[in-house]
Amino acid sequence: MDHFIFEEYATGASALGIYRILFAACILFVYLPEHLWISSFPDSFFDPPIGPTALFWTGFPSARFFQALNVAEIFAALFLLVGYRSKIASLALGILLLIGNSWAFSFGKINHDILMIAVPLVMQFSNWGAAYSVDGRRAKDHLQPCAWPLALLALITAFGMMSAAEPKAVSGWLNPHSRAVLGHLTYNAFVTGRTNWIAEKMLQIHSGVFWKSLDYATVLLEASFLFLVGRRRTFRLACAAACLFHLGIALSMRIAYWPNLLAYGAFCDWSVIERWPIGRYLQRLWNFTWSGVTPGWLIGMSTGLSLMYLTIGNPLHTLADLGPPDAGPLDVMVCVFAAIVAAVSAALMLRGAFARPMPGGSVVLFDGLCALCDGWVDFILRHDHRSVYRFSALQSEAGRAILKRIDPQQELGGGSIVLVEDGEVYCRSTAILRILRGLGLPFSPAYAAITIPRAIRDYFYNVVAVHRFGWFGERETCRVPTPAELSRFL
Amino acid sequence: MINRSVIYIKLLFAAVILWQPVQYALVPRFGEAYPLLQLPQFSGTMNDADGNIRLDTVAVEVLFADNSTTRFSQHVLLSPVPSAFHDSIMKHMFGPVSGRAVTPVNGRWQRTKAFLFPGLLAARARDTATEIDPDTKAWLHRRILELYPAKEPAKVSFVWQTDVYHKTGPFPVTHQPIGVREVRLAEIR
Numbered sequence: 180m181d182h183f184i185f186e187e188y189a190t191g192a193s194a195l196g197i198y199r200i201l202f203a204a205c206i207l208f209v210y211l212p213e214h215l216w217i218s219s220f221p222d223s224f225f226d227p228p229i230g231p232t233a234l235f236w237t238g239f240p241s242a243r244f245f246q247a248l249n250v251a252e253i254f255a256a257l258f259l260l261v262g263y264r265s266k267i268a269s270l271a272l273g274i275l276l277l278i279g280n281s282w283a284f285s286f287g288k289i290n291h292d293i294l295m296i297a298v299p300l301v302m303q304f305s306n307w308g309a310a311y312s313v314d315g316r317r318a319k320d321h322l323q324p325c326a327w328p329l330a331l332l333a334l335i336t337a338f339g340m341m342s343a344a345e346p347k348a349v350s351g352w353l354n355p356h357s358r359a360v361l362g363h364l365t366y367n368a369f370v371t372g373r374t375n376w377i378a379e380k381m382l383q384i385h386s387g388v389f390w391k392s393l394d395y396a397t398v399l400l401e402a403s404f405l406f407l408v409g410r411r412r413t414f415r416l417a418c419a420a421a422c423l424f425h426l427g428i429a430l431s432m433r434i435a436y437w438p439n440l441l442a443y444g445a446f447c448d449w450s451v452i453e454r455w456p457i458g459r460y461l462q463r464l465w466n467f468t469w470s471g472v473t474p475g476w477l478i479g480m481s482t483g484l485s486l487m488y489l490t491i492g493n494p495l496h497t498l499a500d501l502g503p504p505d506a507g508p509l510d511v512m513v514c515v516f517a518a519i520v521a522a523v524s525a526a527l528m529l530r531g532a533f534a535r536p537m538p539g540g541s542v543v544l545f546d547g548l549c550a551l552c553d554g555w556v557d558f559i560l561r562h563d564h565r566s567v568y569r570f571s572a573l574q575s576e577a578g579r580a581i582l583k584r585i586d587p588q589q590e591l592g593g594g595s596i597v598l599v600e601d602g603e604v605y606c607r608s609t610a611i612l613r614i615l616r617g618l619g620l621p622f623s624p625a626y627a628a629i630t631i632p633r634a635i636r637d638y639f640y641n642v643v644a645v646h647r648f649g650w651f652g653e654r655e656t657c658r659v660p661t662p663a664e665l666s667r668f669l
Numbered sequence: 670m671i672n673r674s675v676i677y678i679k680l681l682f683a684a685v686i687l688w689q690p691v692q693y694a695l696v697p698r699f700g701e702a703y704p705l706l707q708l709p710q711f712s713g714t715m716n717d718a719d720g721n722i723r724l725d726t727v728a729v730e731v732l733f734a735d736n737s738t739t740r741f742s743q744h745v746l747l748s749p750v751p752s753a754f755h756d757s758i759m760k761h762m763f764g765p766v767s768g769r770a771v772t773p774v775n776g777r778w779q780r781t782k783a784f785l786f787p788g789l790l791a792a793r794a795r796d797t798a799t800e801i802d803p804d805t806k807a808w809l810h811r812r813i814l815e816l817y818p819a820k821e822p823a824k825v826s827f828v829w830q831t832d833v834y835h836k837t838g839p840f841p842v843t844h845q846p847i848g849v850r851e852v853r854l855a856e857i858r
Binding site: 281290334 | 675678679681682685686689692693699700701702703704705706707708709710711712713714715716720722724725726742744749750751752753754755756757758760761762782785786787788789791792802804805807808832834836
């Protein structure tokens with residue numbers, strides 16, 4: 180548990196800094212101004228949920244309140260964008276967004292964008308203002324990013340997704356005879372009026388298998404977050420899949436859950452951008468632009484932006500409204516951007532995950548008396564065309580020496596396949612899967628099973644390992660390599 | 670990091686985990702609160718027992734003082750508001766009277782809720798009223814005038830019906846009336 184909280188989600192200051200900029204920019208340029216429409220309604224429309232607005236009020240505040248709220252949000256978002264007093268700006272932005280949404284959701288409908296509010300409230304503890312920020316330049320000591328807020332955000336996101344999956348699962352989505360996605364798509368097209376070309380085309384599909392697959396896939400994807408949260412790598416894959424899922428919803432139902440996308444973005448390794456030529460250019464541009472920023476300059480810019488938003492509105496909103504009605508507004512474009520980032524990120528992750536080790540660089544230690552292990556070595560030799568792996572029996576002198584070096588406390592236990600790869604030691608099911616990855620196609624896709632929690636994988640491995648002599652037989656002497664194999668054995 | 674901080678952080682994680690069963694127990698009993706760690710549910714399938722899709726819809730019919738009429742959707746009436754709120758606002762403010770569940774404030778929790786959350790009590794009173802609030806009438810009058818500046822509205826009817834989309838064909842729709850909510854605006858003038 181300690182590893183999950185304090186280490187699993189450890190990330191660099193640059194990645195967090197870039198994420199902070201993207202988050203604040205989305206709030207500032209896509210989301211705001213917001214809630215100004217509320218004050219045009221009389222108190223008779225007031226229908227709050229249990230919460231702060233129901234606790235103290237029986238109607239809506241005045242227009243001035245929402246104008247002031249927007250001004251404060253613009254200040255907080257701009258300060259967060261440039262990383263000036265990032266912690267205070269994060270806290271302020273989270274609370275202000277919460278206040279605004281509390282009033283918006285006092286019309287009998289909660290829009291469930293709690294993740295957008297959770298991000299600044301949780302990430303303020305991560306030192307996401309350490310890089311690409313005024314705070315980073317002002318700090319005497321180099322600010323170190325914290326991993327636990329990211330782990331907490333992952334846990335919150337996972338439970339949030341489960342809160343979406345559970346009601347579906349118990350309300351008929353898993354019933355083989357229902358068509359839940361079709362029902363909601365029809366509702367969106369004909370009741371909410373959010374119809375478009377894709378919705379019309381989809382509604383012409385009458386395949387029950389298609390619609391039922393969408394029902395199952397939706398529940399499965401939402402529930403998977405909670406099962407994958409233990410490992411950052413797998414959680415990122417779930418986030419990437421969800422970005423594509425949200426794009427599908429945005430295009431078919433015109434519901435853009437970009438508040439969720441903002442939360443998923445926290446788990447992306449944005450520092451990759453720094454390694455690209457354009458990234459280095461943007462880095463220099465960013466540092467040049469904000470090098471001389473002062474509090475007075477920030478206040479002036481925030482005031483100017485507030486005046487523009489409250490008088491003529493957000494220019495990007497105006498531009499989005501000028502487009503054709505079914506082209507998709509600004510928030511759909513955010514979904515498209517997120518899906519592209521997710522696809523690239525997933526591709527890079529998969530490429531890294533399936534990258535094959537260098538020839539001769541990996542050693543497989545195996546039980547020389549076990550017929551199953553012997554067969555496994557034969558299998559590797561037969562399919563390892565690049566001679567990636569070398570071998571040593573655990574009982575051999577070389578094997579014992581390696582084992583003593585890598586496992587002085589003898590923690591790996593008996594009956595275990597051990598793989599030493601790039602200086603790292605892997606055993607049991609992890610070793611098997613990594614070896615399959617190293618063999619290349621058609622075996623490498625089996626490495627996808629690494630996403631199954633290790634405890635489950637190793638349970639099945641151990642069952643076989645315990646019974647290996649009984650099921651597969653035992654050799655009386657260690658395997659002696661043939662002359663052709665000699666170079667592959669230590 | 671000092672040990673006390675580590676303990677606080679672990680307690681924070683424990684609180685998030687332990688809160689989940691509490692939330693699952695409380696929400697069905699007391700209704701959804703805000704803020705809460707809850708994402709969009711999309712619960713229900715909107716399918717009836719025969720696999721057809723049933724959706725409640727509303728149309729807005731306006732009778733003007735010159736006896737002309739017009740009909741438009743809820744989205745036109747509520748165009749300044751994000752579309753996600755349209756359905757709930759229409760049901761809360763202009764839903765058919767016959768479809769309303771009136772539960773008296775007599776249970777202990779109902780009384781406690783009314784005391785703790787006066788906003789809920791006010792909303793509930795409006796929700797169960799058979800007459801439209803004068804402020805709502807004034808807003809409706811103002812809104813129709815914004816949409817049709819040259820015409821004086823006399824009456825607005827909210828026509829509710831259930832549209833049934835049959836699973837067999839490419840959506841041949843049948844309509845089943847639910848009710849009509851009429852709002853007379855003549856006295857607003």
